[in-house]
Amino acid sequence: MNTTHYPAAGVSQQIETHTLSVLVDNEPGVLARVIGLFSGRGYNIDSLTVSETEHEKHLSRITIVTRGTPMVIEQIKNQLDRLVPVHRVIDMTVAGPHIERELAMVKVRGKGEHRMEALRLADAFRARVIDASTESFVFEITGASEKIESFVALMIPLGLVEVSRTGIVAIGRGPEGM
Amino acid sequence: MDKEMTGAEMVIEALADQGVEHVFGYPGGAVLPIYDALFQQQKVQHILVRHEQGAVHAAEGYARSTGKVGCVLVTSGPGATNAVTGLTDALMDSTPLVCLTGQVPTHLIGNDAFQECDTVGITRPCTKHNYLVKTIGDLPRVLHEAFHIAKSGRPGPVVVDIPKDIQFAKGIYSRPREFQHKGYRPKIKGDLDRIKAAIEIMRHAKRPLFYTGGGVVNSGPEASHFLRELVKLTGFPITSTLMGLGAYAASDPQWLGMLGMHGTYEANMSMHDCDVMICIGARFDDRITGRLDAFSPGSKKIHVDIDPSSINKNVKADLPIIGDCAHVLEDMVRLWRSTAAQADKAALEAWWKQIDKWRARRSLAYKNSNEVIKPQYAISRLYELTKDRDAYITTEVGQHQMWAAQFYRFEQPNRWMTSGGLGTMGYGLPAAVGVQLAHPNSLVIDIAGEASVLMTMQEMSTAVQYELPIKIFIINNQYMGMVRQWQELLHGGRYAHSYTEALPDFVKLAEAYHAVGIRCERPGDVDGAIREMLAVNRPVIFDCVVDPNENCFPMIPSGRAHNEMLLGDATLSVEEAITEEGKVMV
Ligand SMILES: Cc1ncc(C[n+]2csc(CCOP(=O)(O)OP(=O)(O)O)c2C)c(N)n1
Ligand SMILES: [Mg+2]
Numbered sequence: 001m002n003t004t005h006y007p008a009a010g011v012s013q014q015i016e017t018h019t020l021s022v023l024v025d026n027e028p029g030v031l032a033r034v035i036g037l038f039s040g041r042g043y044n045i046d047s048l049t050v051s052e053t054e055h056e057k058h059l060s061r062i063t064i065v066t067r068g069t070p071m072v073i074e075q076i077k078n079q080l081d082r083l084v085p086v087h088r089v090i091d092m093t094v095a096g097p098h099i100e101r102e103l104a105m106v107k108v109r110g111k112g113e114h115r116m117e118a119l120r121l122a123d124a125f126r127a128r129v130i131d132a133s134t135e136s137f138v139f140e141i142t143g144a145s146e147k148i149e150s151f152v153a154l155m156i157p158l159g160l161v162e163v164s165r166t167g168i169v170a171i172g173r174g175p176e177g178m
Numbered sequence: 179m180d181k182e183m184t185g186a187e188m189v190i191e192a193l194a195d196q197g198v199e200h201v202f203g204y205p206g207g208a209v210l211p212i213y214d215a216l217f218q219q220q221k222v223q224h225i226l227v228r229h230e231q232g233a234v235h236a237a238e239g240y241a242r243s244t245g246k247v248g249c250v251l252v253t254s255g256p257g258a259t260n261a262v263t264g265l266t267d268a269l270m271d272s273t274p275l276v277c278l279t280g281q282v283p284t285h286l287i288g289n290d291a292f293q294e295c296d297t298v299g300i301t302r303p304c305t306k307h308n309y310l311v312k313t314i315g316d317l318p319r320v321l322h323e324a325f326h327i328a329k330s331g332r333p334g335p336v337v338v339d340i341p342k343d344i345q346f347a348k349g350i351y352s353r354p355r356e357f358q359h360k361g362y363r364p365k366i367k368g369d370l371d372r373i374k375a376a377i378e379i380m381r382h383a384k385r386p387l388f389y390t391g392g393g394v395v396n397s398g399p400e401a402s403h404f405l406r407e408l409v410k411l412t413g414f415p416i417t418s419t420l421m422g423l424g425a426y427a428a429s430d431p432q433w434l435g436m437l438g439m440h441g442t443y444e445a446n447m448s449m450h451d452c453d454v455m456i457c458i459g460a461r462f463d464d465r466i467t468g469r470l471d472a473f474s475p476g477s478k479k480i481h482v483d484i485d486p487s488s489i490n491k492n493v494k495a496d497l498p499i500i501g502d503c504a505h506v507l508e509d510m511v512r513l514w515r516s517t518a519a520q521a522d523k524a525a526l527e528a529w530w531k532q533i534d535k536w537r538a539r540r541s542l543a544y545k546n547s548n549e550v551i552k553p554q555y556a557i558s559r560l561y562e563l564t565k566d567r568d569a570y571i572t573t574e575v576g577q578h579q580m581w582a583a584q585f586y587r588f589e590q591p592n593r594w595m596t597s598g599g600l601g602t603m604g605y606g607l608p609a610a611v612g613v614q615l616a617h618p619n620s621l622v623i624d625i626a627g628e629a630s631v632l633m634t635m636q637e638m639s640t641a642v643q644y645e646l647p648i649k650i651f652i653i654n655n656q657y658m659g660m661v662r663q664w665q666e667l668l669h670g671g672r673y674a675h676s677y678t679e680a681l682p683d684f685v686k687l688a689e690a691y692h693a694v695g696i697r698c699e700r701p702g703d704v705d706g707a708i709r710e711m712l713a714v715n716r717p718v719i720f721d722c723v724v725d726p727n728e729n730c731f732p733m734i735p736s737g738r739a740h741n742e743m744l745l746g747d748a749t750l751s752v753e754e755a756i757t758e759e760g761k762v763m764v
Contacts, residue, residue, distance in 0.1 A: 008470075036302055040303050075491055078486045078487035082487050083307075084359070084361065084362045087361040
């Protein structure tokens with residue numbers, strides 16, 4: 001006999017990754033509400049970015065990449081929408097074609113052939129040099145997360161020191177706003 | 179209309195403008211300016227509780243029995259943390275509250291000042307929304323917004339944390355206009371095409387069932403009114419959750435009783451076998467669904483709820499309708515009438531025949547005794563002797579709560595106040611205080627357990643101070659009965675710490691509080707003792723000494739489906755439901 005008084009966990013469904021755009025009032029504590037919701041209800045955050053986007057209206061846009069079963073993803077959207085400072089929640093993954101970008105700054109240290117090779121690869125990836133010393137570079141690279149990951153992987157043997165990434169931002173294609 | 183005043187005065191002004199007559203509270207350093215303002219006015223009456231948890235439960239009782247927003251005032255630090263259980267309770271049961279908390283002055287926030295705590299951080303997950311007011315200019319708007327958010331949409335508790343310097347600061351107060359929040363706009367009207375689709379599904383149903391919940395009560399008396407009309411028009415059977423009791427009259431033949439873990443056999447079997455389920459203002463809680471993969475496997479599910487996050491959370495709805503129950507029910511009644519919709523009469527007749535067979539098993543039957551008071555008997559008698567009165571019932575949490583739900587029959591909404599979602603022992607007594615304050619001439623009874631009631635017993639003092647003649651009807655089985663029952667069924671009868679040893683003498687305890695104590699130990703004395711209790715116009719503690727070993731049936735055992743209930747009167751089926759391993763252990 002089952003010795004807890006809770007029903008067993010449901011049969012697990014397929015896990016999906018979704019990118020959500022959330023328009024919120026830019027007021028103190030709003031990010032804590034969003035993050036608290038994710039940790040409190042046990043949802044995943046793969047990436048999260050936030051910044052004020054409409055200064056006069058005090059609106060910020062949060063982009064969250066999350067994972068879950070279709071039912072959990074639906075819950076996440078509904079729960080986010082329930083937060084008082086949240087204006088809109090758009091599931092970019094289902095809303096139509098959209099673009100996702102990330103920016104990374106990559107510090108590489110090295111001399112001689114390694115240094116040259118790093119520069120050549122940066123050129124191929126359209127990464128820009130934004131800081132340089134005689135033995136190091138900082139590259140700025142923008143693109144889809146996979147592109148950044150491949151670039152970073154290539155830098156490891158060439159003297160990768162550290163990486164700072166923004167996380168993903170997303171926007172829909174075409175003329176319409178969110 | 180704009181007037182200059184202090185923050186503390188704004189608080190009183192805003193409460194009065196919101197129609198608040200009573201605020202439940204407890205003073206302390208960080209709210210002294212507000213207490214000073216309270217002292218100098220007549221508009222709002224302050225009720226001094228004995229513990230902040232009691233203040234919140236009292237406000238919940240007040241709110242649930244009136245439909246108004248309950249109001250609480252507590253100090254910073256321990257005042258706020260003591261309120262957390264009540265706030266969580268109100269969130270789980272969607273009860274509209276505004277809780278004002280004092281906070282250390284703004285320049286000390288973050289300094290670990292005396293009686294500082296991160297109230298907004300602590301209460302973020304246990305409120306619908308909360309605010310820390312950092313400038314006096316924001317205070318009037320925030321206060322009125324708090325009431326708006328607490329009562330609109332799916333109701334819930336809202337905390338407004340007010341630092342002491344803001345209470346002293348002067349600013350301009352203006353009366354609230356009908357305002358629209360920038361982002362928060364709950365959807366009230368249901369989508370008409372979906373409601374039409376629902377009517378279509380209902381018309382063709384062969385084995386339909388209404389499954390209703392606390393949302394119907396929260397939506398106001400109109401929702402109950404339209405629900406009754408719709409149930410009558412369709413001829414469908416109806417069951418409800420613990421929270422929804424009273425929305426539909428228990429005396430009506432179409433009423434199947436409560437469903438869920440301790441619901442009736444007929445309600446749960448109907449849930450399992452129905453082909454169309456019309457869920458209104460309920461949320462498919464785990465106490466209701468039992469085993470999810472075996473939950474009502476063959477039914478099309480229509481789900482009406484004001485909170486989109488309740489839809490498809492546990493159970494997939496075939497037809498979700500987002501909106502306020504009263505509005506959607508009104509539309510349903512109108513559409514059913516205007517399209518001259520007819521239920522499938524022949525199928526419905528066969529369905530009722532089946533239901534009557536389930537009913538005939540009398541799942542609430544119990545073996546009465548001449549020697550010892552059976553708890554079910556005590557509550558049945560309490561019901562019979564009070565049903566013609568203007569009665570309100572609150573409960574604590576445990577077996578007595580389930581027996582109260584089974585044996586006290588509710589005809590009207592807002593008459594039944596119980597802690598459903600959180601299951602908070604200690605809810606009932608302070609809730610009764612709040613109910614009695616809102617309904618001074620009504621009969622207010624807390625059907626209590628001897629363990630639960632000790633958690634907030636100090637509120638007897640509040641009842642006595644404000645001459646609130648609440649009746650605390652303790653089903654005293656000397657056990658944390660519900661815990662003992664689970665230990666008996668699931669843990670081999672090892673009753674670890676579920677015996678309530680060293681109980682106080684409840685009669686003497688009542689007297690110590692300057693209330694009235696009554697003890698009843700024999701079945702033959704029950705009626706007389708209850709009459710005696712009802713004749714007293716003062717707070718009473720009634721110590722009803724009952725069979726310590728009685729279990730609450732029927733019961734859906736853990737991890738089972740609705741059609742695998744344990745029935746109390748058939749001992750054999752209890753045995754059968756327990757596996758061989760379980761038998762060895764019992
Ligand atoms: C605050 C709190 N602590 C613990 C529990 C777990 N619990 C549920 S029922 C119960 C026993 C209640 O005993 P009593 O009030 O005597 O009621 P009975 O079941 O005997 O009718 C306990 C401990 C709870 N619901 N609430
Ligand atoms: Mg007990």
